[in-house]
Amino acid sequence: MVAFVLFLVVALALLGAVHWYVWRRLVRDVTAPGGRARRVGTALVVVLPLLSLAALVSGRAGVPFAVQQVVAWPGFLWLALLLYVVLALVVGEAVRPVLTRVLARRAAVAASVAVPAPTPVPVPAPESAREAEAATEPVVVAEAPASEVSRRLFVSRVVGGAAVAVAAGTVANGAYGVLRGPRVKRVTVPLAKLPRAAHGYRIAVVSDIHLGPILGRAHSQRIVDTINATQPDLIAVVGDLVDGSVADLGSAAEPLARLRARHGSFFVTGNHEYFSGADAWVDHVRELGLRPLRNERLEIAAGFDLAGVDDVAGESEGRGPDFGRALGDRDRSRAAVLLAHQPIVIDDAVAHGVDLQLSGHTHGGQLWPGNFLAELANPTVAGLERYGDTQLYVSRGAGAWGPPVRVGAPSDVTVVQLASKQA
Known part of the structure; x- marks a missing residue:
């Protein structure tokens, strides 16, 4: 508790x-003191972070969904x-x-060109020693600060305007990428134990859809259409x-009932399900026609085992991953x-002889340079990597958490095509 309070104080x-x-x-640097522009700008810098804080905590606080x-929109976009x-x-x-x-x-060059050289004026000889001393003293003339102040204001406005333009363009493009829907990515994964009959088997992998106050039914429908078009x-x-x-998002998830695949659709929990009522969501996706895999395994007719484990966040509710239950008694001659x-459970997957682990969670970093932070907490941030005899594929996900924006980590639905080395 003390550590959390300390973290909160530092973060604020x-x-x-x-x-x-x-x-x-x-x-401050680009507006006149007491002017309307400064008052409006100051108000925005106060109100926008308050909206962001409200967007972050309103869901957990039980605030009405409306x-x-x-x-959510102004708070997260800010x-x-x-x-x-x-x-x-x-x-x-x-x-x-610079x-x-x-x-x-x-300005100095322009001034030297524009101002003619002064005409020398004869100075009469001093009549006394005091006048001679006064004539030799330097005359200090205070330079009017107007030109320097004007330059500073101009530079501040140019730099500030450019920063806002670049940031706005980056965020707008990143939001368009999310709202447009994920693109299809195709990856071929050879598995040594996969039978010839399963060569070319296609699994459509989608993670991190993140239906919420911003991404709703239209978002899930775009994802369903994208997946179905691949005919997995x-x-x-x-x-x-x-x-x-x-209660708030059940209708937004309803398009998932229209997912179509020869061997069906399967679901495992993520950490955000445990923030949202995991058991209720497991029941709901089952009603929509998806089969939840909660620390269990089944044999796919094509000739390999498919297993699923609960997310590690479920340990707080006594429903974390149980690899022994899901994989402990299987025939290891099968893929x-x-x-x-x-992705962090990859060590358990290796220990239980898994050939391929399919994961999400990282969003690929979502907002550059967030990928560097994601690398600190995950073995793989995006793509396919090998750990011993186990391969790990991590999807960047099809949605976005918080800001509906992605920069440097485009959303995707991945078609993983299994390849048999016996083919």
Whole structure:
């Protein structure tokens, strides 16, 4: 508890410092004191982070879903915009002094060309020693600061305007990528124990759909259409389907009932299901025609085992992953494909002889440079990697958590095609 409070204090202090920096560069440095623009800018820098905080906590606090939807769009989008505004302003700090010197040099050159040299005026000889001493003293003339102030204002407006434009363009493009829907990615995975009859078997993998106050029924329908168009043999939904209760989001998930695959659709829980009522969601997806795999395994007719484990977040409710139950007594001469939301369970998969683990959770980092942070917490952030005799494929996911924005980590539905080395 003490550690959590300390983390919260540090996080709020950091957030406050970041907003002060943004206010200084985008409001104070570019507007007149007491002017309307400064008042409006100051109000936005106060209100927007409050909306972001409301967007982050409203779901957990049981706020009515309609209110969650109202605060989610501006609150979450501001978090994404804030990230790229700050990054752009930091880059602008290096540009600012260079631009200031260039403008000052140009102004000096222009002044030397425009002002003619003064005509010498004869000075009469001093009549006394005091007058002679006074004549030799330097005359200090205070330079009017108007030109320097004008240059600083111009530079601040150029750098600030460019930072806002770059950040807004980045966020707009990233939001379009999410709202447009995921693109199909195809990966071929050879498995040594896969029989010849299963060569070319296609599994459509989708993770991290994140239905919530922003991404709703239209989002799930786009994903269903994308998956069905690939005509897969089997569909694997590997967790983080929702951010909210069945009461609020049950209708948004209904298009999943139209998923079509020769051997059916399967579901395993992600950590966000445990924030949203995992048991209720497991029951709901079962009603929609998906088969939940809760620490269990079945034999696929094509000739391999399919297993699924609960997410590690379920340990707080006594429903975490149980690899012994899911994989302990199987015939290891058969290939095994494991559905597990988080890549971090790969060591357990290796220990139980899994040939291929399919995961999500990381979003590929979602917002660059978040991929570097994701690398610290996950063995694989995106794509296919090998761990001993086990291969791990991590999808970037089809949705987005928080800001409906992706930068440097496009959303995807992956068609994993299994290849037999006997073919």
